[in-house]
Amino acid sequence: MxxxxxxxxxxxxxxxxxxxxxxxxxxxxxxxxxxxxxxxxxxxxxxxxxxxxxxxxxxxxxxxxxxxxxxxxxxxxxxxxxxxxxxxxxxxxxxAPNAKVPMVNDDSPLNERINYLLQTEINPGLASHGGEVKLIDVVEDGVAVLQFGGGCQGCGMVDVTLKEGIEKTMIARIPEITGVRDVTDHTVKENAFY
Missing domain, CATH: 2.60.300.12 (HesB-like domain)
Known part of the structure; x- marks a missing residue:
């Protein structure tokens, strides 16, 4: 079957x-x-x-x-x-290895392609630190507004992760994206990994 x-x-x-x-x-x-x-x-x-x-x-x-x-x-x-x-x-x-994988392609809406990239490539890497990131919105000039959760919230290394890891990957994979912005409240440090 x-x-x-x-x-x-x-x-x-x-x-x-x-x-x-x-x-x-x-x-x-x-x-x-x-x-x-x-x-x-x-x-x-x-x-x-x-x-x-x-x-x-x-x-x-x-x-x-x-x-x-x-x-x-x-x-x-x-x-x-x-x-x-x-x-x-x-x-x-x-x-069911494909249960969580969004069905997206180059013609899919921008938000779906971003969420797919976050779920399949970026969040699995953050999961080892108990963290995750999600898309809040895409604003003017192609800036993806992201929010961190779990072990990433309040982590001292989040700026490096955002700029060196996530932003570079997103710009390379999704041509409409020009940058990323973090809207997480990092003063909350209860679950911070670092």
């Missing part, structure tokens, strides 16, 4: 769960809440007949029916649902 892959172990486990339900024809529905954002969560839920949406894609497996949410489908590319047994019984895991 293109996009998402259910391992045999996951299929057997889900089929067992479904067999315990009193609803003939019940299947599962796979969807992502807030796809393409840092808050994306991949979910599997019971799907009784009639609960699926007309635009869902149906996948008929040997022992169960799977409905894939149409909006979530592009974000479920390369997703794997597995069931691993351990001494406590076992655990269903969902790995």
């Amino acid at each position: 293109a996009g998402i892959h259910l391992t045999k172990a996951a299929e057997e486990y889900l089929a067992e769960l479904l067999a315990k339900q009193d609803t003939p024809g019940i299947g599962i529905r796979v969807f992502i809440t807030q796809p393409g954002t840092p808050y994306a969560e991949t979910c599997i839920a019971y799907c009784k007949p009639g609960e699926e949406k007309p635009e869902d894609r149906t996948i008929e497996l040997e022992s169960l029916k799977v409905w894939i949410d149409a909006v979530s489908e592009p974000f479920l590319e390369d997703a794997v649902v597995d069931f691993a047994t351990d001494r406590m019984g076992g655990q269903l895991t969902i790995k």
